[in-house]
Amino acid sequence: MNAEVLSSTRAAVNQAFDQREVVLAAEAAKAAAVAAKPAAKRKATKAVKEAELLAPVDAPPPASPKPSVAVVATVAADPTDPLKTHPSRLQKIDLAKCMGRKIVISKWVPGTHKDEGGVKKFHPEGQCTAAPATGEALCAKCAEQEALAAAGKRDAKKWFGRLDLPLYEFAAVVGCKQYIECYPNGIAGDPLSIPPKTAEAPAPSAPKKAKKAKAAAEVPVAIAMANLDVTEAEWLTFIQKSGVPAIRNLKTQMVYAVDASETDRAKMAKMDEVLGKWDTEKGEIDPYGVPDEE
């Protein structure tokens, strides 16, 4: 990383955020109003209930009548959207406005342009400035785009998801699924853009071919216990017709009760609980020869 790149990242992003000045200014005004409660603003402040001030991102917009002072929510940490803190992302949502996400199409997050070695452009995030339709979270235009997207007819230049829902796959902003596919290791020179590593599922190891396939086949209701490797040991676990697990020594053919607290097969056999001797012709336990302990 170098400071120059970071600094230019910030500069470009700040520029992109100019559009949000109105929102931020409104927030400042609101804070002042709440603190001082001047008579002139009391009416408006009254309308802004405390609960609304603390409303999380996914809260519905305040019901009408709309407060004349903008209610701004600071985005909360979201485990499903870990790059929400990236400087290109919207940090304040105006709850009085439409919840449609807008992007600054004419700008891009530094480093994402192909000319800059990027894979695909991603954009600064913004908010639709239209008033939501009465009782709705979206304005009429955004609602129309959302419906088209839901019907699989998304207009890629008009719809980028909602600010009050989990980050839309095609939001075109840092952190969305499409972004992570393009920049799994982040944008060059931008350490804030690196997606956290998700624990990769371990590659499923190919199940070893059961060299004891024959032995397994001869077990009537044989279900090798799922978490055990049948192939290695001289021990074979199986479920008896009675439904009770048992373990058989493939060399001696002696069958024992299972100590389920053990995961090591060699230790699973309860040597003092012999169930019988396996009859390989009949495919069942022959109790003959079992020491009669009773």
Ligand SMILES: [Zn+2]
């Ligand atoms: Zn809108």
